[in-house]
Amino acid sequence: MESNEAGSMLRDAGLRVTAPRLAALEALGDHSHATVDEVYERVATGLPGTSLQAMYVVLAALTGAGLVRRIEPAGSAARYELRIGDNHHHVVCSLCGAVEDVDCVVGEAPCLMPSHTSGYLVQTAEVTFWGLCPACRALETGDDAVASVPAAAPHDQPVRS
Amino acid sequence: MESNEAGSMLRDAGLRVTAPRLAALEALGDHSHATVDEVYERVATGLPGTSLQAMYVVLAALTGAGLVRRIEPAGSAARYELRIGDNHHHVVCSLCGAVEDVDCVVGEAPCLMPSHTSGYLVQTAEVTFWGLCPACRALETGDDAVASVPAAAPHDQPVRS
DNA sequence: ACGTCTTTATGAATGATTCAAAACAACTGA
DNA sequence: TCAGTTGTTTTGAATCATTCATAAAGACGT
Numbered sequence: 001m002e003s004n005e006a007g008s009m010l011r012d013a014g015l016r017v018t019a020p021r022l023a024a025l026e027a028l029g030d031h032s033h034a035t036v037d038e039v040y041e042r043v044a045t046g047l048p049g050t051s052l053q054a055m056y057v058v059l060a061a062l063t064g065a066g067l068v069r070r071i072e073p074a075g076s077a078a079r080y081e082l083r084i085g086d087n088h089h090h091v092v093c094s095l096c097g098a099v100e101d102v103d104c105v106v107g108e109a110p111c112l113m114p115s116h117t118s119g120y121l122v123q124t125a126e127v128t129f130w131g132l133c134p135a136c137r138a139l140e141t142g143d144d145a146v147a148s149v150p151a152a153a154p155h156d157q158p159v160r161s
Numbered sequence: 162m163e164s165n166e167a168g169s170m171l172r173d174a175g176l177r178v179t180a181p182r183l184a185a186l187e188a189l190g191d192h193s194h195a196t197v198d199e200v201y202e203r204v205a206t207g208l209p210g211t212s213l214q215a216m217y218v219v220l221a222a223l224t225g226a227g228l229v230r231r232i233e234p235a236g237s238a239a240r241y242e243l244r245i246g247d248n249h250h251h252v253v254c255s256l257c258g259a260v261e262d263v264d265c266v267v268g269e270a271p272c273l274m275p276s277h278t279s280g281y282l283v284q285t286a287e288v289t290f291w292g293l294c295p296a297c298r299a300l301e302t303g304d305d306a307v308a309s310v311p312a313a314a315p316h317d318q319p320v321r322s
Numbered sequence: 323a324c325g326t327c328t329t330t331a332t333g334a335a336t337g338a339t340t341c342a343a344a345a346c347a348a349c350t351g352a
Numbered sequence: 353t354c355a356g357t358t359g360t361t362t363t364g365a366a367t368c369a370t371t372c373a374t375a376a377a378g379a380c381g382t
Contacts, residue, residue: 094284217340
């Protein structure tokens with residue numbers, strides 16, 4: 001028996017092993033940070049008869065079971081990824097919306113302990129970096145037209161807070 | 162002439178001074194982290210005939226001009242705040258969605274310089290802390306029922322990355 | 323193989339946000 | 353002060369991502 005990893009991942013998480021779920025996991029393995037729609041399209045090629053709504057349900061189940069992480073960058077649809085439990089953050093391009101992993105962070109990361117939390121019991125921290133992806137950078141410098149920012153999400157917070 | 166601060170803020174930003182804009186700024190001054198809908202309701206009381214869509218336009222203009230910051234916590238509608246340019250982050254309650262400011266961060270914040278950025282030109286960093294607000298904390302401990310989490314957004318990233 | 327309970331398929335509904343065109347009002351110069 | 357120009361708001365409808373409801377299908381334990 002080969003490539004049964006995904007199957008046991010599901011079983012271990014208390015979920016039944018179904019074709020749509022296996023396909024979704026595989027799709028995310030190939031193409032991380034995919035939107036529901038992207039996962040659906042990939043799954044649908046090898047598994048006709050699948051519906052977009054099914055993918056919503058599947059991904060919600062996988063997320064709930066902790067097999068998949070859901071990120072939701074401002075101004076874009078939700079995206080899913082397989083890498084979980086390894087403390088990484090994201091860079092997203094403010095022009096095209098591309099997302100990459102960032103293997104954060106140096107040492108103890110004192111700045112991720114907020115100074116005072118207004119009585120909140122802080123459980124998790126989420127860091128998103130915004131900037132220009134290599135492709136969009138090239139465009140900006142190539143045609144040095146002042147490239148009006150095509151609206152992704154407003155950011156006014158300088159790096160290194 | 163008094164209380165013309167907002168007026169000159171607008172003018173200085175190259176925007177015309179209009180009643181809806183002044184009202185929106187005032188509403189945000191009273192109640193930060195408000196959704197478009199909340200701003201609209203507050204504005205509508207003193208300025209009947211205002212429409213929700215107008216608030217969308219107004220807030221977009223203010224955001225574009227840098228007078229207002231838009232935040233978009235996963236799982237909730239966009240929220241707006243007046244505090245800008247002062248490098249602060251947010252704690253949001255994963256149960257009720259309440260948002261508070263966090264006057265981050267200690268010193269140089271080395272962790273907000275990602276180790277390698279895959280060629281991205283990083284411009285801004287955004288930090289969101291997730292946890293339980295005082296009220297929801299009380300509920301959790303009060304009735305020690307295992308309080309099923311009412312779904313706000315999935316988080317699996319431990320604090321101090 | 324059987325029955326039960328989870329999961330998927332299908333279709334419709336909701337909520338937040340945006341678009342388009344026409345009415346309106348703020349600033350400019352006369 | 354007045355009219356023109358142009359930026360804003362109004363109104364109504366459309367779009368997108370996501371969720372809900374019901375019934376059919378499938379996975380797993382016996």
